[in-house]
Amino acid sequence: MERRERERGAAGLPSRLKPQADREANAERKIRSLLWRHQPEFVLAGNLDIVFTRSSNTPVSLSQRQGSGTLRLHVLFSKAPDSVLEDVIRFCFTRGNQVEAKNLKARILDYVGENRHQTIATMSEPGPFSPKGKIYDLEKTLRRVIRKYVPERRLVSSRPAIGWSKRPTIKLMGKWIETSPGERNAIIINSLLDDERVPDYYLEYNVYHELLHDLFSIHRSRGRWIRHSAEFQAREKTYPLYTRAREWEINELQSLTMAENAIR
Numbered sequence: 488m489e490r491r492e493r494e495r496g497a498a499g500l501p502s503r504l505k506p507q508a509d510r511e512a513n514a515e516r517k518i519r520s521l522l523w524r525h526q527p528e529f530v531l532a533g534n535l536d537i538v539f540t541r542s543s544n545t546p547v548s549l550s551q552r553q554g555s556g557t558l559r560l561h562v563l564f565s566k567a568p569d570s571v572l573e574d575v576i577r578f579c580f581t582r583g584n585q586v587e588a589k590n591l592k593a594r595i596l597d598y599v600g601e602n603r604h605q606t607i608a609t610m611s612e613p614g615p616f617s618p619k620g621k622i623y624d625l626e627k628t629l630r631r632v633i634r635k636y637v638p639e640r641r642l643v644s645s646r647p648a649i650g651w652s653k654r655p656t657i658k659l660m661g662k663w664i665e666t667s668p669g670e671r672n673a674i675i676i677n678s679l680l681d682d683e684r685v686p687d688y689y690l691e692y693n694v695y696h697e698l699l700h701d702l703f704s705i706h707r708s709r710g711r712w713i714r715h716s717a718e719f720q721a722r723e724k725t726y727p728l729y730t731r732a733r734e735w736e737i738n739e740l741q742s743l744t745m746a747e748n749a750i751r
């Protein structure tokens with residue numbers, strides 16, 4: 488199940504690219520001046536690359552080799568206040584005190600947690616995408632799934648938007664995107680599944696899975712993000728065709744993606 492959660496890389500940054508580049512440059516300047524203040528010997532000794540990533544699994548990491556290093560930060564930190572950047576610098580470059588490191592880490596993760604909706608919305612912006620495919624109309628599938636299995640989303644105003652991905656991908660069958668409060672969340676389904684060879688129960692299962700993300704939002708536990716909690720998984724298994732859908736995925740999905748590979 489993990490593979491369907493992989494991010495789609497940096498693909499979704501349309502016209503906002505420029506302001507985002509400015510934000511990153513600005514944050515980089517701040518980090519370098521903080522570094523100079525806290526760790527002048529590191530600045531003197533070597534090279535530090537600062538890279539903003541869109542990987543949500545590791546918000547902050549530092550790799551060092553022979554005096555030079557790479558500091559990787561989630562793009563979320565490009566908007567972080569100075570105090571948070573200072574925590575990041577102290578966390579990465581201060582050696583020794585474990586209690587302090589633990590406190591710094593907790594503060595950094597709190598910042599990530601508080602601003603998570605903001606990042607996800609900005610970074611994986613789906614753009615205009617349509618629910619109507621060549622074979623399947625996702626709007627209809629969503630309505631059916633809600634009617635049969637997810638009464639919590641019966642109110643139209645509580646429903647996420649849904650659409651096909653612009654291009655088929657190999658690994659990710661669906662993705663749930665959390666937006667800012669007050670906006671509709673979104674579900675994107677891999678357009679690979681808009682195919683007559685795909686049984687409707689498999690498509691339905693994928694829509695159901697993503698819709699469950701709308702019910703059981705991602706939370707942090709022991710320092711890790713939990714996407715598919717025990718509750719989530721138990722509810723997922725109540726889908727009557729769960730076993731059949733998983734079997735189809737194991738046995739048949741591959742032939743679909745192989746054909747897709749051959750076309751490219």
Ligand SMILES: [Zn+2]
Pocket residue numbers: 491492696700714715
């Ligand atoms: Zn999932």
